[in-house]
Amino acid sequence: MTRRSHAQDAATKAELAPTGTLRVGLVEAPSAGLIFVSRAADGRLDGVTTDLSADLARYVDLLPAVTLFPNLGGAATALQAAAIDVSFMPIDATRRQVIDFGPTYYDLESTYLASAGSGITDVARVDRTGLRVVAIEDTTTFRAATRTLTRTQLIPVPSVAEAVARMRAGQADAFALSRDTLRPVVAQIPVSRIVAGGFQHMQVAVAVPKGRPAALACVTAWLDGAKRTGAVRRIFDARGFRDDAVAP
Structure with missing residues (x-):
């Protein structure tokens, strides 16, 4: 494996998170799931994408800042406008025209x-x-x-x-x-x-704004690795989704 230079890592971070903070868009619902998040009794966010976001933030060594949306359309619009840096959502032809998708983690x-x-x-x-x-x-x-x-x-x-x-x-x-x-x-x-x-039947994937190839490569490497090491499986299990398969 080719070792990345500090300059390459810095350039990738700058493209992935131009503000210096990883701005994550998540969608709130009354109950948490494999896409949606909810608030626990102590105010913390509960859901698979909460844990995926935290894992990505650790991978790139950036502080995460979560913005909650009432629906996936709002998150997709924010991603298209580059008001957020990353989100998780189903892939469809309409969204492919305006945002870029990395690997999938769930088939819904x-x-x-x-x-x-x-x-x-x-x-x-x-x-x-x-x-x-x-x-x-x-x-x-x-x-x-x-x-x-x-x-x-x-x-x-x-x-x-x-x-x-x-x-x-x-x-x-x-x-x-x-x-x-x-x-x-x-x-x-x-x-x-x-x-x-x-x-x-749709595939749910990590998504970034268009025109950020280094950012797309970064989230691709992260999620591929998280699936390969079993990190995504452990997140599913911890959140109560033991019977739901991680996308290959």
């Missing part, structure tokens, strides 16, 4: 959480006239639901918290989101269930 499935009275038991039964489906605006899940639903009313909401509130209030029949994120939501909506099947 988008599906639906259905209310007890909706009669929905699988994905095929969601697309029916009169049903109200909520999804977080400007996300890969929202765009996929828009493409696949032709008879159902799709309602954009700004956050997971808003979607949960509408489901609890009886203002929506189903909530479109990734299966891993929906699992803890079930307990927050009485007699709800996650339906069988999915309507989208």
